[in-house]
Amino acid sequence: MLSMTALIILILTVAGFFMARNRAVILGGETPALLHSRPVYHGGYVCARTAIAGFGVLIVGLILSNIAIRWALYSGLPGGLSEIERDLLVSDGVALASGALASRTDEARQAVATLYGYLSTIQVWGLALLSVCIAALVLARSLGQVAIPFRARNRFERIVQVMLIVSSAIAVLTTIGIVASLLGQTLVFFSDIPVWKFLFGTLWSPLSGVHDGTMDPEKVGAIPLFAGTVLITVIAMVVAVPVGLFSAIYLSDFASARARSIIKPMLEILAGIPTVVYGFFAAITVAPFLRDTGAAMGLSVSSESALAAGVVMGIMIIPFISSLSDDVINAVPQSLRDGSYGLGATKAETIRNVILPAALPGIMSAVLLGVSRAIGETMIVVMAAGQGANLTANPLEAVTTVTVQIVALITGDTEASTAAGPAFALGFTLFCITLIFNIWALRLVRKYREVYD
């Protein structure tokens, strides 16, 4: 029904374009130069206004009415229920009304289903009627504006301008959305649990023994997760920084053009491989390999060891570090190199004493961005690292990370409203930490950037 409505509005829009254009052509008659704007702009103006009105009403109406229906459903529920029961009741009722499977059928659920069916019928028909009417109205009105002196082009260009501004504001809206959605749930979570227990507690088992969504503040200590994240990140950087940096140095100052043309695409391929593939590689190949190697040397290596996840994550970050470092090393002007060679320095000395110091802020920021990536990386650790919160600095044992726990909480069997609290709190922490690293990286580049020429 709603897609039908959208189609009708689309037809109105297209019709509006041609009607307005024809009208302008007729008005112009023998001397089209009389028109202030070319006919196509009259068409575009009518078309744009109709589309904005029609689709705007449809989308905004859909969102608002969905919220209203939800509110109506919840306020119609019998009293004395916990939040989880209310959620379940409503979702079952909605499922019943749309003919899907519900966890149970009883009178209260039937009532919800009936109410939902009734309301959604009103919603669909009302919205369809409203949006088509308004689109038609706007179409008629703006069609009436078509006249010889009408400044259609300027009006149309203003509409385009506004749409461009709105588009670029979406980036800001996204950030606001991230912060608001994370913060909202996080604040709810911290209203029950003190922040310091979360940040400095050493026992993480938030869902054990949870009744009615209340958690034990002693069991939400995220230190083991932070420690696991740091451990895996450190291992990843130990792999990625030397390999990435040395390959960047080799590429920029030693490699022939031919070697460069082979090596650079190879690193790009490494960068383009999806993380889920790295995760598969870590879990199926690297982890068993490390476990067997360890066993052969008499070490007991967990099959979900931090080492396996860290090494593979390091491989993932190599191209990131190498391409960013390559860029900054290449940005060091040739005159500096020539000056150093002129003084009799060898290539290695030039790199060590001239190029690296000049490129250091850029390289540091590449490393920081790499760290930020490692902290936020999810699939490799979900597939190859452990689930149990284990506070250890031994890379051969299984540890868990912030991202693993977010995935485990959200995709687990626990009621969504219960698991969301700790998950969003972890998400917010993750967002803040990576944001700090990103800003730090940008600052570093900006502050220490050498201005040449």
Next chain:
Amino acid sequence: MTDAVTDTAPATASFHASDEATARLKKRRASETRLRLYGVIAIALAALALVALLWNIVSRTMNAATEHYIAIDATIEEDEDDFLGVVKKSARGAFPYVSGRSAKRELYSLFSDGAADDMRQAKEAGTLETGEAVPMRFLMSDTADLYMRGEFGALETRASEGALTIEEDGKKVILRAQSGAFADALGLAKAGLAREADSLRRQEARQAVGIATLEQRLPDLTGDERENTLAQMTYFKSEQARFAAEATALDALITGDRDTRLALSNRMASFFVAAHGGILKLTEVSAETALAIPLVPMQTTETAPGGAWSLHILDRPEIGRPVKDRQIAILETLKDEGRIERVANWKFFSLSDSTQPEIAGIKGALIGSLWTMLVTFVLAFPIGVSAAIYLEEFAPKNRFTDFIEVNINNLAAVPSIVFGLLGLAVFLNFFGVPRSSPLAGGLVLALMTLPTVIIAARAAIRAVPPSIRWAAMGIGASKTQTVFHHVLPLAMPGILTGTIIGMAQALGETAPLLMIGMVAFITAVPEGITDSATVLPVQIFNWANASERAFDMRTAAAIAVLLAFLVLMNAIAIILRKRFERRW
């Protein structure tokens, strides 16, 4: 001054020519070589990682490219509905000697549940031959398929020299062979026992350690705790004694002489004797005689001369593998009769997810990815390009546009899982977008891809020289006309290249989609953007987590398909860049 120069000249000469200087120079050159070497090693390591990764995927994918079918005759009634029943009936017909419930169950589980699908489809298409017995091809189950690929170890064949006398003894058969033909088998079985005894001894030692620790703790304990500890110690001691007794019992078996028959268990390697077209499984063995049960019956019980019979050994114990000895006997018989066919696995592209690996395919995930990418593109491309146009061409230099810039750069570095949480909280919970639908996935991925598109589009727009703009304005175009009629078309190749690269990233993204419920097990092919769906990377994740081993190679195959798409997209981007991008 001149004096000074003439004075120092020999000094510098000696400074550069002395032994010290040569040594210094050597050191400097060595450090140069070292740095170059580090670079080569770093690149070699990266290349090694890439090759290992790709080799892993490719070698497993090769495995998934074919699968095994069993060819047997089947008779199908006109109005047949229970096609799985047909499979079972045909199996019974082909192997009449398999009797007993558990034996039959083992026989049936050689066939996949999907073996009946071909018949069902043929019936729907009206091409099913009914009435008479016709040769049919039934899909093998995953464990049987894995056995055929040698995943549980290969059957090892020992030469048979002497003659084998066969004597029936009730249900069992007594085998006799001269010159210690079974000595190898006996040795292997004893080695297995020795391993088991070792493991028992280790467990015994572990109990001893436990007892020692408890004993140390004992003096400090009082009351209930002491009682509990004592009880635990008693338990440990009884276990210790049990392990010791079992190990000793095994020792007695191991040291038994070569003519006493040793009873074989499913914890030891399996031994088969093939003779007269039948396959026997050994249950007791000594160096020259053995007791066996026929899994596939022999045609006669005459004495088999040397060379006409053979001993086969499978090292992995029956208990440690899902494929049973009887199944192996049947499969080997089928193989000898040439009734096992290896067929290209095109089904992989026409079936959707399933709990059974042999009938799982990626069609649903592919279509789901397609819908999701469609939504992502429809949202990210116009919005991204509009934002880039505004920021490059129209935006005044003020705090607001600065803020937008900083925002875009930051969004590009926000972890993808955070976008998933945003989608969960805003699109699913607040706006009520259907869970695990391509619409929800596409919305989240569009927000993620947006910064990439904007950054690429801005670079492309910036690369268009200002002379183009001046020329357009000079002939009276408005600012908007200039941008849309002249700048944008010239920047388009660059914008498209950036967009395709952004879409390729989105195609491989998994984490945010887990957050919005795309991890659910969905067998239906989505028909629109609001249906429940799964996407290729999430399918890979689900299969990688599945416990059945046969999913491994299918995971790799799905990865290969995903990588193929990524390569294709990147190739298009490169071609676009090479052919259409203009340099001024």
